[in-house]
Amino acid sequence: MATTTSGTAGSGTTGRLRRDVGFWGLLFVSLGSIIGSGWLLGALTAATVAGPASLISWILAAAMLTVLALVHAELGAAYPVAGGTARFPFFAFGPLAGFAAGWMAWVQAVTIAPIEVEATLSYTSHISWVESNVTILHTDGTLTGVGVLIASVFMALFTIINLVGVKLLAHTNSVAVIWKTMVPLLTVVVLMSLTFHAGNFHAGGGFAPYGAHGVFAALPAGVVFALQGFEQAIQMAGEARDPQRDVSRAVIAAMAIGAVVYLLLEVAFIAAINPADVAHGWANPVGKGDFGPYATLATAAGAGWLATILYIDAVISPAGTGLVYVATASRLSYAMGHERAIPSHTARIDRRGIPWISVLLAFVVGEIAFLPFPSWQSLVGLVTSATAIMYAFAPVALHALRLRDGDRPRPYHLPAWRVLSPIAFVSANLIIYWSGYEADWKLGLTMVFGLVVFAVTRLSTPMEERQALHWRASLWVWPWLGGLVLIGRLGRYGGGNTIADWWDLVVVAVFSLVVYVVAVRSAMTSQAVSDAVTVEERTEFDPEATAAGAGA
Structure with a gap:
């Protein structure tokens, strides 16, 4: 395998990423991110918020995220660089917009690994032997000292x-993903064959006991969190052996498989519940505080052996996702360091082609996340909103790059892109709105802190090495984010109720479309876009450095 060692001027790198990952490795990276703790806990959370209508929540989320996945598929194949979600906006709107997207992407990625670990510990803490011998969680769901120690391991x-190398990462993840996909499907088959209470689909107040509000509220409560992760193949595109061919196929396939699996899981979950437990509502369908819903249902159905497998999977599934997100977070901080948006040391690459400082940074931030913060369910809304902000940059970047860089070969073309691209942007903004004002204003503060890091980094960079800000091209970002926080405060999901039901969705959609048009028109000139892309191609995407041998 060939790998270059020439550094990028001013980037702080010591080499290039190694292109060792094939189609199956990319597919498993995305699918492994989609199937994590979300399948163990997502169905229960969605059902308590929306009842049987949570099925609509899964279908709606799958439709919205599929459109966003198709947008990312085109961008990832056309611009195969590491940390793509941070760099597509950079190509279209310059360093400020690229940093805003990259910072949100990094915030959600770097916190998901510890969240997945906490999900594992929450699930396994209810195993009788563990409960009798080890106290992992406090009563409020936060980790004890022993819990923090286990989580740190x-x-x-x-x-x-991650430090050993991308091929080991891909192979390790591939083995985990095969297991992670088979166990949910086995669970569906066993539960639906042993116990299927059709009456549960209209019990406890009917099919939609909490109305449309419950359907929408379920999305940030765990549904979108479960389905997100398709973009991981794009984040790893800088290490793909044949990114133009494989990235789009991996993203689309992973999204399709994940959506089908989760929908079947929700059907099986609802049908397997004891009818007496939902006769009067969906607040506690499998028992208050039970973090092992499928294991509980399997035991009740007489399939204790399946419960054992599920407890084993409670370690493997979230751990596999956490493994991938450490890689993702490190590629994002690598990308931002490469662009000098954060200290360039994060872009340093070792002889194995690994951004080792960025990997260690992900570890340190993950450890901080184990401090007594809220439980899994309380954190998913915040992560979901951050993910949706990251996703929202892609549609406007795609439209702008289609206009400014239209001659670029695009192995995958988004069909009806002039229609689907704005729909994707509106979809992302609706997810942000449904996440609630509480999550949105906290992310606003997080963005302010990020901008301080950006400013300090820029001031400490020699003048001759600073990239032009193109600040006019990114002016739309701040009214957009501020407007979403304001709408969230006035809407039903922020407690304001100033904007009437359904009209709030209209307001979000209209506001999103106005921002979309302004953003596309504000993009950098064709020459500036060409220059930005050319620099990246010259310093990172080097086809001659592609590995010739078999990859993951």
């Missing part, structure tokens, strides 16, 4: 695998 293992 998981994070250390993720870090070591």
Whole structure:
């Protein structure tokens, strides 16, 4: 395998990423991110918020995220660089917009690994032997000292695998993903064959006991969190052996498989519940505080052996996702360091082609996340909103790049892109709105902190090495984010109720379309876009450095 060692001027790198990952490796990276703790806990959370109508929540989320996945598929194949979600906006709107997208992407990615670990510990803490011998969680769901120690072991293992090399990461993840996909499907088959209470689909107040509000509220409560992750193949595109061919196929296939699996899981979950437990509502369908819903249902159905497998999977599934997100977070901070949006040391690459400082940074931030913060369910809304902000940059970047860089070969073309691209942007903004004002204003503060880091980094960079800000091209970003926080405060999901039901969705959609048009028109000139892309191609995407041998 060939790999270059020439550094990028001013980037702080010591080499290039190694292109070792094939189609199956990319597919498993995305699918492994989609099937994590979300399948273990997402169905229960969605059902308590929306009842049987949570099925609509899964279908709606799958439709919205599929459109966003198709947008990312075109961008990832046309611009195969590491940390793509941070760099597509950079190509179209310059460093400020690229940083805003990259910072949100990094915030959600770097916190998902510890969240997945906490999900594992929450699930396994209810195993009788564990409960009798080890106290992992406090009563409020936060980790005890022993819990933090166990969680740190998981994070250390993720870090070591990532430091060894991308091929080991891909192979390790591939084995985990095969298991992670088979166990949910086995669970569906067993539960639906042993116990299927059709009456549950209209019990406890009817099919939609909490109305449309419950359907929408379920999205940030765990549904979108479960389905997100398709973009991981794009984040790893800088290490793909044949990115133009494989990235789009991996993204689309992973999204399709994940959506089908989750929908079947929700059907099986609802049908397997004891009818007496939902006769009067969906607040506690499998028992208050039960973090092992499928294991509980399997035991009740007489399939204790399946419960054992599920508890094993409670370690493997979230751990596999956490492993991938350490890699993702490190590629995003690598990308931002490469662009000098954060200290360039994060872009340093070792002889194995690994951004090792960025990997260690992901470990440190993951450890901080184990401090007494809210439980899994409380954090998913915040992560979902951050993910949706990251996703929202892609449609406007695609439209702008189609206009400014239209001659670029695009192995995958988004069909009806002039229609689907704005729909994708509106979809992302609706997810942000449904996440609630509480999550949105906290992310606003997080963005302010990020901008301080950006400013300090820029001031410490020699003048001759600073990139032009193109600040006019990114002016739309701040009214957009501020407007979403304001609408969230006035809407039903922020407690304001100033904007009437359904009209709030109209307001979000209209506001999104106005921002979309302004953003596309504000993009950098064709020459500036060409210059930005050319620099990236010259310094990172080097087809001659592609590995010739078999990859993952």
